[in-house]
Structures are given as structure tokens and as C-alpha cells.
Amino acid sequence: MNLMDLMPLWEATSNNVTKREPLEGDxxxxxVLIGGGFSGLSTAYHLQKEGYDTVILEKDKVGGGASGRNGGQILTGFSDSMSSILEQKGIETAKAMLDMSLDSIDLISQIIDENEISCGFHRNGHIVAAYKDSHVDKLKKEQETLKKHFDYDVDVLEKHELSNELNSPLYRGGSVDPNSAMFHPFNYAIGLADTLEGMGGTIYEKTEATNINHEASNKVVVSTPNGRVIAKEIVLVTNGYTSENLHKKIARTIIPIESIMIATEQLPEDVVSNLIKKNRACFDTKNLLYYFRRTDDNRIAFGGSGRSTSKSDENNLFNNLHKGLLDVFPELEDASIAYRWGGKVGFTREFLPYIGRLDDGTHFAYGYAGHGAAMSTLLGKVLAENIMDNDRGFSPLEKKELKTIPFYSQHAKVVNLMKYYYKVLDSIKN
Incomplete structure (x- = not known):
């Protein structure tokens, strides 16, 4: 199964798309930036604003990877809870990380407004739907931690209160964070790309970077099938689509996990507004969670992990996801599925994004663990600041040492690989 061959809802319902030529010659x-998703586009955008000449090389098309295939949920926080991050990192770093999370949504809103990007941006918050009664208790503990240590407010809902938010029999309660947002992710990507080109930036599509050579003259040369880019700095932002052939060290620190989505046919507005009453982004607390939302054209878009048994095929994966949709919203039993698609979510060993600069001069950002719709735009700005060295502050996500995934160890056994793989799958948050 090649999920990349399935057209996402977002591409099928997009604004006009600019087709870009591949690179020919030098x-x-x-x-030079490798990767035409949110991270690369944002980095180039912020550099171009300051007078830098930027070139993006994209193997497929702008937004063709995770940036155009995600659920369009621009969420606060990270894959891990802030309580866990506080325990691991300490209060100062944890507060800085939460601030970054909130700043990321503000930045997206600012870019959209300043450049008049039409992408259905709504900042109505998000719901975490509790799958078990015990999960409601955990949400209450997280609420207490957020208030006590971060002075940050979320509302916890009992089961009878959740009906004011979701019309679903599956969940036992939940919590509401008012600061998250949603958008049409592909329209944001192509809008940012058009804006970048209007500022003088260059994007080459259908142009795969095949080799990176760091020359002694402080130049980097990126080879492609029909040309080369010679630059002073290089940014690698291919996330879960990074190959070992391109950059072995970075590739060996990323776990790419398949996530799949379906979207219903267009439904009457009163139906979707009754299911998700306040048009918030939604995800639940199951280990293999569901994430879902309303769309501006009155569909329910619904996603989950692509994990399957060895005998499962593509149809089983999507059929199981459809069953999950009906568990959450039985009222949609007669609604047809109009779109189904999938893509790769990038994880690191710490389930937190990595950003920084390697000894060979490569700038990088990746491993958003399901929160890339929010964090990638901000980390693109941080990458730009790193290159400009513009009296920037330190980012708590910056990494000096990259942690290789255990199964890349020479002596790792297949069983350890599978244990780690399923540990990751059981931890996907959205």
C-alpha cells in the first residue's frame, strides 16, 4: 500500500495551485532548503523577509507530505503532557516550551492575516475526549498542574457536561483548551509558497535532492537529477520522509509512523454542528487514539494510526477507521466516505521535536510527533534566526546531540525493533 498515492481531502478541495518547474542546471x-512543507516554507519566508536569497527543493510538490496530509489541528502543547515535560525538564524549560506552543499558533495567525492567505483558520480551541472514567481523573490532575505551575487554564468536563461539546456516546468526559486552532493545511502551505515566491524566493518541485556535499570553501552543493544548488547554508526539513541516502545521521534519529484519515461526504450543516457543537479540534485519550474535526464544507474528517496486523490490507485499515468513526458518531452510519488518505508522522526518541545545527553545517527541524501543524511554522522562524544569528534567544528544543533510534544499532535484534515500533504507535497523540 502506498498511502501517498491517495489524494487527501485537502488537496481535492484546495485553492488554485501553482505548478512549479523542476531545477535545470546550476x-x-x-x-538552500530541502523540503517544501511548513518547516521549509516558514524558514525561507522569514529569511526572505530579511533579504536572503532562498531556494527550496521539493521532491514532490509543495505540501505533498505531512503538511498537506495532516488533520489541520493547530494544537497547544506537545505529544507528551505538560506534567510529564515538567517532571523531565524542570519548570523553567517546561514554561518556555508551553510559551513556544502558544507562540506558534499566534505566528500562524499573524502570517495568515498579513499575507491574506485563505485557509479557513479558526481559533476555537480543542477538546480532549476521555475514553475511560480513569482518564477523566488524569485530565483533572493535568488541569491542576497547568493552573498551579503554569497559570494556564483548561476546563475539565464530566460526562453530562461533554454533551455541550460532543454528541457522542463513546466518551466519559473531557477537557477543553480554548487556545488551539484549525485550518485547511494544504491551502496554508500553497498560500505560504505563493507568498514566498512573491517576495523573491524560489521553489523547485519534482526536484529530489540526491546528494549533499559540504565543500572546504564554506559552500554546500546539493545535487539533483538535472542540476545543482550552490549555497552558503543548508536546511534539511524532510521530517518523516528523510532518507538515509540523503542524510544518514538525521534519518537514523527519526521514526516515521503511518497515520491515516477519512472524510465523509458533505453533510447538512445542522448534522455536523450537532456532532461537534463549537467547531473545536478533537482527539481522545485512547492509546491508539482518534482525532477528528468538522470541515468548512460540512464534512467530518477522522484520523487514526495506520497500525495493523500482518494480514491487514489497505481496505482493512480504512474499514477499521470507519468503524471507529461510527463508534464515536453512530449518527453517521448512512454517511458515505468520500476521501481516504494517509502519510507519515515523524517521531524522535524523546517524542519531542529536534532543532539545531550539526557539525557539518546542516540546519534541521523535525520530529513533531503529531503537533507539526502548529510547531513547524515557529521552528522555521527559529531556523531562520539561527542562520541570521540575529541576537536570538535559546530555544529549549535545540539539540546538540541527536539520539539514534535503538533499532539502528548494529547489534539490535528484530524483536527490539518491533517492541520500540509498537511503543511509538501506542503513544501517538493526534
């Missing part, structure tokens, strides 16, 4: 610039 091109010189200040910064």
Missing part, C-alpha cells in the same frame, strides 16, 4: 543562493 543555481546559486544564500540558503
Amino acid at each position: 543555481r546559486h543562493c544564500d540558503v
Whole structure:
């Protein structure tokens, strides 16, 4: 099964798309960026604003990877809870990370407003739906931690209160964070790309970077099938689609996990507004969780892990996800599924994003663990600041040492690989 061959709802319902030519011959610039998703587009955008000449190389098309295939949920926080991050990192770092999370949504809103990008941005918050009674208790403990240590407010709902938010028999309660948002992710990507080109930036599509060579003259040369880019700086932001052939060290620190989505046919507005009453982004507390939302054209978009047994095929994966949709919203039994698609979510060993600069000069950001719709735009800005060295502050996500995934160890056994793989799958948050 190749999930990349399935057209996402977002691409099928997008604004006009600019088709871009592949690179032919040599091109010189200040910064070459590999990857035409949110991270690369944001980095180039912020550099171009400051007069840098940027070139993006995209293997497929702008937004063709995770940036155009995600659920369009721009969430506060990270894959792990803030309580866990507080315990691991300490209060100062944890507060800085929560601030970054909130800043990321503010930045997206600012970019959309300043550049008049039409992408259905709504900041109505998100719901965490509790799958068990014990999960409600955990949400209450998280609420207490957020208030006590971060002065941050979320509302916890008992089962009878959740009906004011969700019309679903599956859940036992939940919590509401008012600061999250949603958008049409593909329209944001192509809108940011058009904005970047209007500022003088260059994007080459259908142009795969095949080799990176760091020359002694402080230049980097990126080879492609029909040309080269010669630049002063390089940014690698291919996340879960990074190959060992391109950069072995980075590739060996990323776990790419398949996530799949379905979307219903267009439904009457009163139906979708009755199911998700306040048009919030939603995800639940199951280990293999569901995430779902309303769309601006009155569909329910519904996602989950692509995990399957060895005998499962593509149809089983999507059929099981459809069953999950009906568990959450039995009223949709007669609604047809109009779209189904999938893509790769990038994880690190710490389930937190990595950003920084390697000794060979490669700038990187990846491993968003399901929160890339929010964090990737901000980390693109941080990458730009790293390159400009513009009196920037330190980012708590910056990494000096990259942690290789255990199964890349020479002596790792297949059983350990599978244990780690399923541990990751059981921890996907959205």
C-alpha cells in the first residue's frame, strides 16, 4: 500500500495551485532548503523577509507530505503532557516550551492575516475526549498542574457536561483548551509558497535532492537529477520522509509512523454542528487514539494510526477507521466516505521535536510527533534566526546531540525493533 498515492481531502478541495518547474542546471543562493512543507516554507519566508536569497527543493510538490496530509489541528502543547515535560525538564524549560506552543499558533495567525492567505483558520480551541472514567481523573490532575505551575487554564468536563461539546456516546468526559486552532493545511502551505515566491524566493518541485556535499570553501552543493544548488547554508526539513541516502545521521534519529484519515461526504450543516457543537479540534485519550474535526464544507474528517496486523490490507485499515468513526458518531452510519488518505508522522526518541545545527553545517527541524501543524511554522522562524544569528534567544528544543533510534544499532535484534515500533504507535497523540 502506498498511502501517498491517495489524494487527501485537502488537496481535492484546495485553492488554485501553482505548478512549479523542476531545477535545470546550476543555481546559486544564500540558503538552500530541502523540503517544501511548513518547516521549509516558514524558514525561507522569514529569511526572505530579511533579504536572503532562498531556494527550496521539493521532491514532490509543495505540501505533498505531512503538511498537506495532516488533520489541520493547530494544537497547544506537545505529544507528551505538560506534567510529564515538567517532571523531565524542570519548570523553567517546561514554561518556555508551553510559551513556544502558544507562540506558534499566534505566528500562524499573524502570517495568515498579513499575507491574506485563505485557509479557513479558526481559533476555537480543542477538546480532549476521555475514553475511560480513569482518564477523566488524569485530565483533572493535568488541569491542576497547568493552573498551579503554569497559570494556564483548561476546563475539565464530566460526562453530562461533554454533551455541550460532543454528541457522542463513546466518551466519559473531557477537557477543553480554548487556545488551539484549525485550518485547511494544504491551502496554508500553497498560500505560504505563493507568498514566498512573491517576495523573491524560489521553489523547485519534482526536484529530489540526491546528494549533499559540504565543500572546504564554506559552500554546500546539493545535487539533483538535472542540476545543482550552490549555497552558503543548508536546511534539511524532510521530517518523516528523510532518507538515509540523503542524510544518514538525521534519518537514523527519526521514526516515521503511518497515520491515516477519512472524510465523509458533505453533510447538512445542522448534522455536523450537532456532532461537534463549537467547531473545536478533537482527539481522545485512547492509546491508539482518534482525532477528528468538522470541515468548512460540512464534512467530518477522522484520523487514526495506520497500525495493523500482518494480514491487514489497505481496505482493512480504512474499514477499521470507519468503524471507529461510527463508534464515536453512530449518527453517521448512512454517511458515505468520500476521501481516504494517509502519510507519515515523524517521531524522535524523546517524542519531542529536534532543532539545531550539526557539525557539518546542516540546519534541521523535525520530529513533531503529531503537533507539526502548529510547531513547524515557529521552528522555521527559529531556523531562520539561527542562520541570521540575529541576537536570538535559546530555544529549549535545540539539540546538540541527536539520539539514534535503538533499532539502528548494529547489534539490535528484530524483536527490539518491533517492541520500540509498537511503543511509538501506542503513544501517538493526534
